[in-house]
Amino acid sequence: MEIISEKCNKCLECIEVCPVHAISENNNLIVIDKEICLSCGCCASVCPRNAIEFE
Template identity: 45%
Template sequence: MAFVITHACEGEKAGECIETCPVDCIVEGEKQMYIDPDVCIDCGACEAVCPVEAIYPEDEVPEDQQQYIQINRDFFKNR
């Protein structure tokens, strides 16, 4: 997985990330947006436009938000 959307997106769901993604790997869920790890090309376009700074490269997700890595994986596993 290249990028992960974290807690700042919960309830926010601004949508700039979806519009910017060149490979359509971002999906809107009930609570927040999610990045499909099998489709993401690690371009960083979404991270640059997120108005709430909720998107991080997987290896830079803050320690107190590490659970979002698994939350994101589970979202796509259950689809």
């Protein structure tokens, strides 16, 4: 999964929904730990800005 930083408004909903806690805020950016991510798509489905895409 990839976060399009320009679209993200840092609502943090993706962090709340990720079942494996792969998303965090770091230096004011939302980042996905690709080692942990299962590519389940939950974060993309809740993102109100369509800022998360499958790679």
